[in-house]
Amino acid sequence: MKTDSSRRNFLVAGLSLPVAGFANAPASQSSPTQAPRPASPGTAAVRYRTLGRTGLKVSTVGYGCMITSDSSVISRAVDLGITYFDTARGYQKGNNERMVGAALKGSRDKIVLSSKSEAKTAPDAVAELDTSLKELGTDHLDIWYMHSRDTVAAIPDELVAVWENAKQQGKIRHIGISTHKPNAIVDRVLAVGKFEVMLSTYSFAIGTANDPAYEKLTAAGVGLVAMKVMAPASRASGFSGVPGYRADRLDRVQKPGGPVAALKWVLRDQRFATTIPSMTDIDQLEMNFRAMSEPFSAADEKVLARIDEDVRPLYCRMCYQCTGQCPKGVPVPDTIRYLSYADFYGQFALGREHFLALPEEARAVRCRDCASCEVRCPNGVHVAERLVRAQDLFA
Ligand code: SF4
Ligand code: SF4
Structure with missing residues (x-):
């Protein structure tokens, strides 16, 4: 078991040294599968990578639509050249897909669209897919994720068959799975052999904990999409009143550069074809857009190291080592x-x-x-x- 101090050492090393899959060159010199496409704002340009064996070309900064309410931000992202958009049947109590569909109307053939279902039974999953297509105003999804599957039991053959049938019917192009515990399900995912994309957690704060799974998936040609890339450096935070919390210090560190530094940390890793940061306004969108063209710098590394230290008592790294330890059954x-x-x-x-x-x-x-x-x-x-x-x- 890692101690706090070994964790600190590991993380500082992880911030400064490229690990397997990391680009040695800065993001602006990486080798996208398509030539960089010039776009405003400023001199920023879109970078693309191929999403595993799906062959889909996606912008390295995608768009996580989960908490977006302003459809004009999504439309602006299309204009800028962002090509990957992610939603789910359950987001915003079922309303998110409707808004995303409206925002992407007229752009469907230019983008890669994914949605997800948390359904536990085959009939529910079939019904959810039809609802997703209707709400999104499209006849197919590019990727349909089996959503939030953290155990082998949550990936039953019955559901795999639903996803396969949907693909055969042309309602989806590719089969995906989303999880917070890639190490727990990777062997099942590979044994099933049908999953083409995994959406999973990856950030400077999580570090290399999930690398065993990511290495296996990459070797098998399963495309990787990173979520939770900015936490705990996100701009939004609400810590007032938390005992012992240095809100003043964290606010100073986070606001100037934390989110972008965190995004750039992930963008260095070529194993991940794209990322899905949440974006709610144009400022956030343009900031994230620019990150595609900016190298990860020593200053970024410093910012992240400081955030990492400041949030240590507060932010769960999702290592799951404490699972089952509470005698009263608290998850x-x-x-x-x-x-x-x-x-x-x-x-x-x-x-x-x-x-x-x-x-x-x-x-x-x-x-x-x-x-x-x-x-x-x-x-x-x-x-x-x-x-x-x-x-x-x-x-
Ligand atoms: S999962 Fe548990 S052990 Fe791991 S970081 Fe979170 S609280 Fe700590
Ligand atoms: S109930 Fe809460 S405080 Fe008590 S052992 Fe479980 S997690 Fe810890």
Whole structure:
């Protein structure tokens, strides 16, 4: 088990040294599969990569539409040359696909469009796909993800058959899977042999923890898409009132360059064809757009190292080493992740929605009632404090 200090050393090394798959050249000199396409703003240009064996060409900065409400930001992204757009049936209680479809009307043939289904049964999945197509105003998805599959049991043959049938019918072009636990499902994914894309977590804060899975998937030609690329350097944060939290310090570090530095950290890694940062306004869009053309610098590295240290007690690295440690059955990593939606993305409703979907027994536990916490986090997260905050906010 890594100690806090070994984690720190590992991370600093990870920030400064290229690892397997990282481009030795800065992003602006990488070898996209297509010539850079000039576009405003400024001298920024779109970079493209190929998404594994799908052969799809995607811009390295894609668009995670999950929390977007302003469709004009999505339309502007198309104008700039961003080509990958991601949504899901469940986002914004089913409303996100409708807005994304409206924003992309007239641009469908220029972009790669993905959606996802969390359905647990075949009939539900079939119905969800038809709804997604209707809401998005299209006759096919380029990628349809089996959404949020963190265990082997969540990938039953019955559902795999639905995705295969959808592909045969032309309703989807490629089969994807999304997860927070790639190491836990990679062998099942490869054994099934049908998945062509994996959407998974990757950021400076997570580091190389999921590399065993990413290496296997890359070798098998499965395309990789990175999510949660900016947390915990996101611009949105709501930490006022968190005990011991240096809000003043983090705000100073995050706002000037944290999100872009975090995005550039991921963009260096050629294993990932694209990324899906959330974007809610034009400023964010243009900032992320420019990141495609900017090298990851020593200054970026410094910013990220400082953020990493500042958020240590607060941000769960999703290593899942504490799974099952709570004797009262609190799903610790998931609960702290839901709190991160509020604290690091400014998405309180999303965090609460997930929390309220936990089993009743898990929601009923109050960590305040424990004299001490039995959960040990090797990454320095103040587990009990975070859980008390999650329960205070969401329960
Ligand atoms: S709380 Fe700590 S041990 Fe548990 S998943 Fe998060 S980083 Fe890993
Ligand atoms: S404080 Fe720790 S041991 Fe007690 S319920 Fe919460 S997570 Fe479990």
